[in-house]
């Protein structure tokens with residue numbers, strides 16, 4: 529997504545909005561509703577469509593439940609419009625891998641009914657047909673919602689932040705698909721929609737890594753009908769992801785969970801009834817996404833952290849896929865001595881996860897952004913390994929992964 533452009537636009541709009549807030553807005557009777565009924569429109573339009581208490585109630589019933597919680601997982605972009613791309617890897621491929629794993633975890637849980645919007649064969653046939661046959665209805669639906677929002681804005685009932693400004697200037701088939709997903713989700717009583725993305729932003733050399741790293745979760749802005757439960761779920765997912773992964777350090781994404789009025793995926797113009805999150809799982813150029821093996825392991829774990837976060841929202845963390853560690857990177861049995869300078873090594877990745885749980889990774893003089901879990905034995909790993917050795921009185925040379933270090937790690941984290 530063109531985050532930099534968005535930020536520039538946001539800043540400009542922010543300035544303009546700040547200026548106009550102080551000026552009374554005159555409506556001049558140009559809205560279609562009477563002055564009386566605009567109040568009714570506002571109260572009907574923004575009636576809360578998703579309540580966290582109700583969602584929790586559904587799952588509180590013992591198994592087998594009459595009604596499962598319906599989750600729609602949307603791997604961002606598709607084969608036609610693949611989003612961002614870095615060193616030959618397309619965002620749409622990464623979102624599909626993550627989306628499939630998340631859907632698999634949710635499905636085997638038994639409490640959830642899961643729809644995956646697309647798989648290796650393309651869009652879920654029901655959705656593909658819907659986009660095709662309901663195109664006009666989908667566009668009319670979006671148009672009528674936009675009209676209501678515009679009228680409410682004119683009457684001063686709501687504050688529109690980003691009228692007409694799109695995050696990524698979505699081409700029109702994409703607009704039909706995104707609004708189509710919203711309309712379909714409303715009509716099919718979906719409870720939660722999760723959009724999976726990887727981030728990027730415009731910069732001079734798109735072939736080199738950018739400055740920012742970390743994840744962020746976009747949720748509907750607080751005026752929207754589906755805002756409250758979206759935010760509650762997002763905070764749990766964010767908290768869980770933070771165990772191993774840092775929140776984005778891009779200024780606008782600084783709070784980890786970001787309210788947004790303009791992203792279609794989470795219901796711009798109040799077009800979505802169910803709770804919705806759009807997770808940007810990290811910047812596509814981050815080192816943990818570059819090597820195929822490490823990328824696969826990290827994506828699996830990101831899906832798992834999301835799954836645990838969702839369960840935490842429901843107060844039901846029955847996660848037992850990898851026992852006590854709450855990560856797919858552990859347990860791990862270390863076979864060989866590891867050497868400084870090694871790269872893209874799955875054992876080092878597991879070592880880093882263990883060091884996080886030991887509270888020594890990243891070491892104090894670094895932060896999570898300069899020490900990502902990426903399977904590289906560099907300065908971060910060396911220093912935190914020395915702290916681990918000190919903690920357990922291991923007599924290997926400080927920062928070197930020797931035999932005694934290997935033994936202790938297998939004792940604590942082996943399979």
Ligand SMILES: [Zn+2]
Nearest residue numbers: 604611725726
């Ligand atoms: Zn994307």
